Amino acid sequence: MIRDIARLTKRKFDLLVVGGGINGAAIAYLAAAAGASVALLEKGDWACGTSSKSTKLLHGGLRYLEHFEFDLVRESLKERFIQWQAAPHLVKAMPFVVPVYKNDPRPLWMVKLGVCFYDLLSGRSTLGRHRFLSFEDTLSVAPGLNPDGLMGAVEYFDAQMDDARICLENVLMADLRGAVAANYVKVEDFIKDRGRIAVGVRARDVLSGRAMDVFASTIIVAAGPWTDQLIAKDVPHAVRRLRPTKGVHIVYRTQVSSSAFLLQSHKDARIFFVIPFKGHSLIGTTDTDFNDTPDSIEATDADIRYLLQEAGRVFPHINFDASNIITTFAGIRPLVADVGAPSRISRKHVIERNASGIYFVMGGKYTTYRRIAEEAVSKAMPQLSLKTSYAGPYVLYGSGGNEELKIISRRFAVAMDLVKYLQGIYGSRLVDVLELTRGREDLKKRICSCSLAIAAQVIYSRDVEMAQNIDDIVDRRLGLSYLDCPAKDCRRAIAEILKT
Ligand SMILES: Cc1cc2nc3c(=O)[nH]c(=O)nc-3n(C[C@H](O)[C@H](O)[C@H](O)COP(=O)(O)OP(=O)(O)OC[C@H]3O[C@@H](n4cnc5c(N)ncnc54)[C@H](O)[C@@H]3O)c2cc1C
Structure with a gap:
């Protein structure tokens, strides 16, 4: 995938998509696959x-059942299954244990009823059936759990995924279907015909500073938490349409348990997770109103304290301590404005058309991105036939491929554990990465001792996956920032490889 800025200004596109998060990426993919000429700017x-700051779950959302959002849960469970089939290398079914304590806000009978409903709603899209766990069963599944006041537990199934890479695979598919996709291009304003109908955008190449105009018949804005900023460029003084809320995660050194847990906070009755993640534990999330600019988000000491205290209550044998935090990350939920506590606001999406003709995508969950994209393209471009664009299963960049891993290992003379590792990131495209090592033994070398990642992945990130800098590679292409790197050598090593 080549970042070719000149191609953006050479023609008028059928569709211009603003925002290269999961929704924008999928909109660009579906429209391009249906035959439209598409530009995607991020x-x-x-x-x-x-889209890289989520809890990394494709889930129906057990907790939405208590708000009676049955349609949202049913749709999410179906989408979870579609993504699991499309990208088994990036989406893994995972059992979740829900231990229930005497003073928990939701009693055991309610949680049991919830998982029964959950499985009923998933129908044939199931990833595994629930089971009830007695006090003894619960402690044998999760020996580190606090036994005081434990009433029992339930186990149900959801899926863990790689959010940044699923998004990237949608961009790569859009590119494969002919879309012109460019990262580091910021939309600064809309161009309007006689001040009324939007016909394009004024944008800036963030890397060179060069300004450019990009024209299109239809514009869809999928700018997540930045949506209100872009609405204001279209309609100055417009009422805010979003209720952004902040969510913080901690990556905690050591794997608290081999199980994933859905837990109930005693401080504010919210639900939070402790999930095995890259050999460590992902703990999150918080959910608080956020009224600052989306570019200034960060985890505060209070966010971290909340998560460590709540996790510490359930796992008393672990002395949760801030010094064992590998990294934190914070994201903003671009929720549609509503009243009530942040965690009670619906995760449903809305697609609105302004008088200028610009479509704005708001709200939603990562899990339902394909449905959101389908609806956005159908609304904005009813002339396209999406049915023919991907008749059959949803396909992502690393989908398919049935060459045996043993044969690949032999073909490229690399160890089996490396082949498995690469397959877990690139799916069937692992072969493209290994092709780079032909005649370049140096590209088979590990980047750093903290992971199995090899030098060829750095080159592939730059030349195929449009990474522009070391952060793009460390954070989103390879996910190295989540790892415990004692040598702290990844960045320096990557800089060296990029020089070759
Ligand atoms: C803490 C947290 C946990 C979550 N966990 C889950 C989960 O486990 N499962 C789940 O299903 N959902 C989850 N979600 C929700 C999910 O992550 C979001 O719904 C989804 O990622 C939103 O995607 P998006 O494309 O709308 O927004 P974004 O990913 O924010 O993409 C918008 C993009 O637009 C770009 N942009 C903005 N302005 C401009 C401009 N002027 N020019 C060009 N580009 C621009 C931005 O840089 C950004 O990349 C979570 C959300 C949060 C915050």
């Missing part, structure tokens, strides 16, 4: 906004 790197 002001930072692909998925640098909310």
Whole structure:
């Protein structure tokens, strides 16, 4: 995938998509696959906004059942299954244990009823059936759990995914279907015909500073938490349409348990997760109103304290301590404005058309991105036939491929554990990465002792996956920033490889 800025100004596109998070990427993919000429502009790197800051779950959302959002849960469970089939290398079914304590806000009978409903709603899209766990069963599944006041537990299934890479694979598919996709291009304003109908955007190449005009018959803005900023460029003084809320995660050194847990906070009755993640534990999330600019988000000491205290209550044998935090990350939920506590606001999406003809995508969950994209393209471009664009299963960049891993290992003379590792990131495209090592033994070398990642992946990130800098590679292409790197050598090593 080549970042060719000149191609953006050479023609008028059928569709211009603003925002290269998961929704914008999928909209561009579906429209391009249906035959439209598409431009996709992202002001930072692909998925640098909310789409790399999620809890990394494709889930129905057990907790939405208590708000009676049955349609949202049913749709999410179906989408979870579609993505699991499309990208088994990036989406893994995972059992979740829900231990229930005497003073928990939701009693055991309610949680049991919830998982029964959950499985019923998933129908044939199931990833595994729930089971009820007695006090003894719960402690044998998760020996580190606090036994005081434990009433029992349930186990149900959801899926863990790589949010940044699923987004990237949608961009790569859009590119494959002919879209012109460019990261680090910021949309600064809309161009309007006689001040009324939007016909294009004024944009800036963030890397060179060069300004440019990009024209299109239809514009869809999928700017996540930045949507209100772009609405204001279209309609100055417009009422805010979003209720942004902040969510913070901690990557904690050591794997608290081999199980994933859905837990109930005693401080504010919210639900939060402790999930095995790259050999460590992902703990999150918080959910608080956020009224600052989306570019200034960060985890505060209070966010971290909240998560460590709540996790510490359930796992008393672990002395949760801030010094064992590998990294934190914070994202903004671009929720549609509503009243009530942040965690009670619906995760449903809305697609609105302004008088200028610009479509704005708001709200939603990562899990339902394909449905959101389908609806956005159908609304904005009813002339396209999406049915023919991907008849059959949803396909992502690393989908398919049935060459045996053993044969690949032999063909490229690399160890089996490396082949498995690469397959877990690139799916069937692992072969493209290994092709780079032909005649370049140096590209088979590990980047750093903290992971199995090899030098060829750095080159592939730059030349195929449009990474523009070391952060793009470390954070979103290879996910190295989540790892415990004692040598702290990844960045320096990557800089060296990029010089070759
Ligand atoms: C803490 C947290 C946990 C979550 N966990 C889950 C989960 O486990 N499962 C789930 O299903 N959902 C989850 N979600 C929700 C999910 O992550 C979001 O719904 C989804 O990522 C939103 O994607 P998006 O494309 O709309 O927004 P974004 O990913 O934010 O993309 C918008 C993009 O637009 C770009 N942009 C903005 N302005 C401009 C401009 N002027 N020019 C060009 N580009 C621009 C931004 O840089 C950004 O990359 C979570 C959200 C949060 C915050």
